Amino acid sequence: MRLQYFFGTIIKIFLIFSLSFFTFNLNTLNANALKMNKVDEVIFEELRLSVPKQFKDNWIKAEKEIWEPWLAQQEGFLGRQIFYNVDTEEALLIVSWKSRYLWKNIKTEEVNKIQSIFEENIKKSLEIENNPFELIYEGELFEQKWS
Numbered sequence: 001m002r003l004q005y006f007f008g009t010i011i012k013i014f015l016i017f018s019l020s021f022f023t024f025n026l027n028t029l030n031a032n033a034l035k036m037n038k039v040d041e042v043i044f045e046e047l048r049l050s051v052p053k054q055f056k057d058n059w060i061k062a063e064k065e066i067w068e069p070w071l072a073q074q075e076g077f078l079g080r081q082i083f084y085n086v087d088t089e090e091a092l093l094i095v096s097w098k099s100r101y102l103w104k105n106i107k108t109e110e111v112n113k114i115q116s117i118f119e120e121n122i123k124k125s126l127e128i129e130n131n132p133f134e135l136i137y138e139g140e141l142f143e144q145k146w147s
Contacts, residue, residue: 045095076102
């Protein structure tokens with residue numbers, strides 16, 4: 001009786017271990033197959049900004065005059081879309097890039113220089129001392145393909 005209980009327990013432990021191993025192993029294989037941050041795929045830069053209603057037109061004008069021409073000269077830039085929520089006074093910018101590598105290959109100093117020009121333009125046109133457009137969120141998105 002004790003021997004039968006002992007072997008039954010060993011078999012149960014073996015089955016649980018085997019089942020666990022195969023379950024976790026298959027999940028690992030699936031996770032590796034679903035990598036979402038491939039550097040050679042189109043990527044979307046997501047920016048959310050606070051844009052007060054009274055300054056929206058000035059903001060759009062400065063975006064078109066300063067950021068748009070600069071972006072158009074960057075290798076890998078595919079285009080961008082700008083959305084505005086009147087209720088929350090927030091803007092959403094989705095910038096399309098040919099690859100994450102090309103996007104991230106742009107020097108931070110260059111981006112900061114254009115941002116400074118943008119801010120100076122805004123402050124001058126609105127006759128204010130501080131940039132009223134606060135960056136709320138910055139992230140990246142990958143298009144999900146259905147198989």
